[in-house]
Amino acid sequence: MRIKEERLDSTEILNRFLAGIERRAFRMARLATSDDDEALDLVQDVMLSFVSRYAGKPEGEWAPLFYRTLQNRIVDWHRRTGVRNRFRAWFGGGGEGEEESDPLENLADNSSPDPLVSLQRSDLGEAIESAVRRLPLRQRQAFLLRAWEGLDTAQTAFVMGCSEGSVKTHYSRAIHTLRDFLKEYAP
């Protein structure tokens, strides 16, 4: 009976951990892929792989392990997409500027009552969204993990599979690139 209760507890802890992380994981995957379905597939793959390999690890180690799995999958996705795009280019498929299209950009924002405020927020939001998406992959990883997820340098280095010095370099470059992209809006 007690073993069953402990199992339920650990399942509930795992459920809470994944619930707390799923939206950010999706957003990271979405920023990398620019596609909702691709991002959801990535998150599904990552969650199943994480649970099968690391669910037995101590809870304190879960976040870096989860993000390491996610970042590896994102890098794999980039490689696959790169190869696919090269094949398309050779065989003449794919339209010009196809990668840049983002369905979110065409959606109207009806949530704000003030059209002017809404427009300003929307502009800023889109500018930030676009700036983060345009960051080089390693810079984006370093920025999202350090600034958004709050991982320290050592944890980020573990997740990215590089040295702490590289993390600091990527992070610093990411800030400069973002400042460049957001010149108009930057404080």
Place this chain on the structure above:
Amino acid sequence: MSPEERNERLVAMVKEHLDTRADALDDRTAARLRSIRLQAVESAEGKRGWFRFPRWIAVGGFATAAVAVLAVSLWMTGPRRESAVATADDIEIVAAQEQMQFYEDIEFYRWLAAQENGG
């Protein structure tokens, strides 16, 4: 404003945007994420059911296996009994059926020779 402060403000602005976007996911995406999570948690439950034994069973099983391996290896490397057949010459003697009979009757032949010598 120092460059560090400007950087901190920039980071805070981007973080706020990312948080807002993460909180404002559409219903379809949120539902799919929930379903993916439940599927993952379910797979963890299944995995535990099959593979998670209490630790004392795993430790006890390992200790038993180790003792068994040790016992078998000691038994295999223990002192061997002396073989009844020591050399190749002995093997030849044992293998030859006629010679065996000769050795079995050797006492008779000795007695016969003694009789002949005496007579």
